[in-house]
Amino acid sequence: MIAIRPRGGWVRPVVLACLVMTVTSGCGLSAELDRERDPARTAVPFPAPSAVGTDGSAGLRIEPPELPSSAPSPSPSGAVAGRQGSGCPASGxxxxxxxxxxxxxxxxxxxxxxxxxxxxxxxxxxxxxxxxxxxxxxxxxxxxxxxxxxxxxxxxxxxxxxxxxxxxxxxxxxxxxxxxxxxxxxxxxxxxxxxxxxxxxxxxxxxxxxxxxxxxxxxxxxxx
Known part of the structure; x- marks a missing residue:
């Protein structure tokens, strides 16, 4: 592999190869720079977004809509006498x-x-x-x-x-x-x-x- 010396200095051959093969191999410049900075892979990855905040509070949630309660059944017209054991009507x-x-x-x-x-x-x-x-x-x-x-x-x-x-x-x-x-x-x-x-x-x-x-x-x- 022939090294190319740009104005700002030499770029390692592996970096140049990575740039050329980005589309076909999936390699990226940022990945190579990460390997250069942290060859032992000691960095902790950034946590994925969560629906719950770090303080335990709830973040953005999508709650299901509250269903309306069932409508009461119709009853016959007129006063209804209490069943046995119910309260006393006004008539006594x-x-x-x-x-x-x-x-x-x-x-x-x-x-x-x-x-x-x-x-x-x-x-x-x-x-x-x-x-x-x-x-x-x-x-x-x-x-x-x-x-x-x-x-x-x-x-x-x-x-x-x-x-x-x-x-x-x-x-x-x-x-x-x-x-x-x-x-x-x-x-x-x-x-x-x-x-x-x-x-x-x-x-x-x-x-x-x-x-x-x-x-x-x-x-x-x-x-x-």
Whole structure:
């Protein structure tokens, strides 16, 4: 190899060879100068960029977008009576139901009324079932709610209405009876008696009652 002496001094042959072969061999002048300065390779390489700063603080990050929470499911219109064990409504009266009892096509469920307020409540007559609602809150058409059980085949006799007082903490109960049908009800629109405020009562078990069916109610009696 012939050495070339430029104006600033001699350039080693290996440097000239590196310049000539840069494209084909990948060798660069900076690499050769690094080898000249640090032949033992003792220099520590520069750290790669990090998303976390040297003081432990977070650097630039791209966070995934926050997804909106699911919208609440629609509920039937009107006030909703608390389930058993919930807080006391402003009326001081809380409705509840037991599980549905089924036998030979006859269905029955116990309706309860608890005085969770601070004043006695006079009970006399039958619960007023205004409507039976489906899972989406639509009224099941053709369902007739009646006082007494005479119009429900195989239902037990109604004891009849007797007045009594429901003191704070006490409960009354009434029976609801119907014959099995295809459409299922998930809510009752009910009042303690006709003319009082109506609430929407969620049911723990569906009422397979409609359409075009009869729901018979017995009179309120003390639950003991």
């Amino acid at each position: 009266l809380r409705f509840g139901t037991g599980p549905v009892d089924a036998a030979m096509g006859l269905r029955a469920v116990t309706l309860t009324l608890t005085n969770c307020g601070k004043r006695p409540y006079a009970v006399d007559g039958y619960p007023d079932v205004v409507a039976v609602l489906g899972p989406e809150g639509a009224r099941i058409t053709g369902v007739r709610a009646v006082a007494g059980t005479d119009q429900v085949p195989m239902a037990p006799p109604d004891p009849g209405a007797k007045a009594f007082t429901l003191r704070p903490g006490e409960r009354a109960r009434a029976g609801l009876y119907w014959r099995m049908a295809a459409e299922e009800g998930s809510y009752l629109r009910v009042a303690p008696r006709a003319g009082q405020a109506v609430v929407t009562l969620p049911l723990p078990d569906p009422l397979d009652i409609g359409p075009r069916n009869t729901l018979g109610a017995t009179a309120w009696v003390p639950a003991g």
